Amino acid sequence: MDTYLETERLVLRRFTADDADLLIELDSDPAVMRYLSGGDPTPPEVIRERYLPNILAGYEKWNGDLGLFAAHEKHGGAFVGWFILRPAPEGALDEVELGYRLRQVAWGNGYATEGSRALLDKAFTELGVRVVWATTMSVNHGSRNIMAKLGMSLVDTYPTPSDVGVIEGAEHGGVRYEITKAQWERQATGAGSRRRRWRPAVA
Template sequence: MPTYLESERLTLRPFAATEAELLIELDSDPAVMRYLTGGAPTPPEEVRDRVIPGILAGYERWDHDLGLFAAHEKDGGAFVGWFCLRPLREGPRDEAELGYRLRQAAWGRGYATEGSQALLAKGFAELGIRTVWAETMTVNRPSRNVMEKLGMTLTKDIPTPDDMTAVEGSEHGGVRYEITKERWELRQA
């Protein structure tokens, strides 16, 4: 698989059609899925039949520039999770969502910030991205901390999606953070 992006400790690369097991394992951890499904795992058949094909279709849709990418440690090659930088399916290409989902073993090591910083740099400096946004549950303080470390600012509260009302803290809704290319450039100066 070709490398998409490297940071100090991580390599991000496209997922292969044969790598469903990485996502099945990641999404089977109740702690990883806590603020997404209330801890329920993603069914393996859904990963194989819908998630992986959707990831691969995204690479084609966005000329392999944007999408969801597997993250591995440079030292030893361990799979740590995934990062994404991608527009909404019907949205403008210069507005992209930033996302990340990491294995518990990778938590607290700065990987979410490091991988996200690398994606922001690529998106703003090379891919013509104008605005990057990210959303999470209001109560998901670790994810919010990452967004704030990246220089993203809270732009609005968002309602809890109907399919997430059983998730812990869903009564508090969610939040959306954003950073513009101009703000990112100021932080780099």
Template structure:
């Protein structure tokens, strides 16, 4: 497994064309999808027909530096979930990127989200020339909010819920945008 990034307990790597079932399995868990779709699974065709190709295209677009990364536990090799460190789209500046993660329910509460997020922040600010990292989460997603705060990000704005997410429980409460700059990270 070619590592993009190693942490104490995780290996993050680029997804490959053989990983479609990992993405389908992750997004089929209603608990994992609770704050994204109200628990509805992502249709398998999404990843088979375009989703995985878009992930792979991102590596080419950004020379493998940014994108969605498969996370595996070092001790067992088990798929834990994924992390993202990426510009918002192909026209966005490379010095402001999004941080995110989606973990298998069996891996929740083990500190993996915080560990992976902190490692990606370090990589962003020391190796990739990033000046600011942002993340967004629903106001009711306390687990995600705690992870972002442990990683050093702070709330910078409230967000309205996108129309396609209004069926999610608590969506009417909106969300938060979190940010951390390189300077803040260096002082953290």
């Protein structure tokens, strides 16, 4: 396993060319895709021919330091979904997006917060990142609560793009949250040693 980082309960690794079925299964759940496509699954051929090749190309572009990472439970190895830590297309390497997509069976376990917090720590201590940002739909209160729990602040709202299909709550637009390295350092200092709960992978 090409491990990227570990938390108390999760292992994040780089995807491989053999992982298309994991992504297809994840994107086939209407509940998972509720705020992304209105519940419609991502066509398998799109995942095999576009999404997965783009993920693998990202590792080459960013030397494996940034991108989309598969998450598995340490106990049993079950695939729980993925996390993302990468810049916008053609964006600066010190401004990166944080996000995740988890299988429904993994919801409610605190995995989204645990994995996201580990990625924030890695971004600000190892990768030279200055700002981490995240977006979601305004009505997606679950994700918004996690962003707030991570210490991220609401910095902007925006209308839903006109080319987006029928998605519940789309008329309320989206939101953008951010956290800077300075803000994270203040939180880390206040929380003491409890903040560093991830272990870097051995190269």
